[in-house]
Amino acid sequence: GAVVSQHPSRVICKSGTSVKIECRSLDFQATTMFWYRQFPKQSLMLMATSNEGSKATYEQGVEKDKFLINHASLTLSTLTVTSAHPEDSSFYICSARGPRDRDYTDTQYFGPGTRLTVL
Amino acid sequence: GDSVTQMEGPVTLSEEAFLTINCTYTATGYPSLFWYVQYPGEGLQLLLKATKADDKGSNKGFEATYRKETTSFHLEKGSVQVSDSAVYFCALDFGNEKLTFGTGTRLTIIP
Numbered sequence: 001g002a003v004v005s006q007h008p009s010r011v012i013c014k015s016g017t018s019v020k021i022e023c024r025s026l027d028f029q030a031t032t033m034f035w036y037r038q039f040p041k042q043s044l045m046l047m048a049t050s051n052e053g054s055k056a057t058y059e060q061g062v063e064k065d066k067f068l069i070n071h072a073s074l075t076l077s078t079l080t081v082t083s084a085h086p087e088d089s090s091f092y093i094c095s096a097r098g099p100r101d102r103d104y105t106d107t108q109y110f111g112p113g114t115r116l117t118v119l
Numbered sequence: 120g121d122s123v124t125q126m127e128g129p130v131t132l133s134e135e136a137f138l139t140i141n142c143t144y145t146a147t148g149y150p151s152l153f154w155y156v157q158y159p160g161e162g163l164q165l166l167l168k169a170t171k172a173d174d175k176g177s178n179k180g181f182e183a184t185y186r187k188e189t190t191s192f193h194l195e196k197g198s199v200q201v202s203d204s205a206v207y208f209c210a211l212d213f214g215n216e217k218l219t220f221g222t223g224t225r226l227t228i229i230p
């Protein structure tokens with residue numbers, strides 16, 4: 001249980017295009033999801049907190065107009081990288097706070113990640 | 120602010136060796152503590168956790184004990200395998216806030 005999926009797992013796009021990444025909680029509802037970015041051989045950098053039905057909360061230094069987050073349902077959050085450029089190439093990982101009914105609300109479960117390459 | 124300090128890597132061990140990866144934290148209050156593991160090209164997987172002082176988390180032969188007096192949560196395994204090669208992240212969380220991660224420790228086990 002407490003499985004989080006991401007789609008796509010890998011995407012290559014041209015500079016200037018937009019890319020959407022989906023994050024789904026498969027067997028539980030998640031009112032809060034998180035989006036991280038990870039550079040090679042580095043730790044995860046929290047980009048934003050996604051709350052179902054409300055606007056995302058972005059971390060300092062993250063451009064909200066460039067990284068659009070939508071949390072339209074209790075099982076789906078999307079991250080859209082708009083007008084992508086080569087410097088946006090990275091590994092993007094989402095997570096969801098665990099299911100309330102299993103008393104894992106203090107645990108985040110992570111998706112497998114999406115590797116974005118912008119040419 | 121809250122922070123997590125992890126043993127710097129990379130760490131290279133022979134198979135069946137004893138493993139310790141140190142983790143200490145600074146936090147106001149009593150957070151939950153976690154170890155996550157990341158295999159090459161994948162996202163993070165929860166390895167184990169502890170939610171209060173003296174709790175011991177364990178999974179797949181790994182253990183870590185929540186030590187309030189030393190503000191530590193060191194990861195240990197008695198006999199490592201090649202398949203344990205991965206990056207290990209220590210993290211803390213207050214339950215309704217974001218996770219605070221350590222920098223990660225890359226572990227390589229050689230046969």
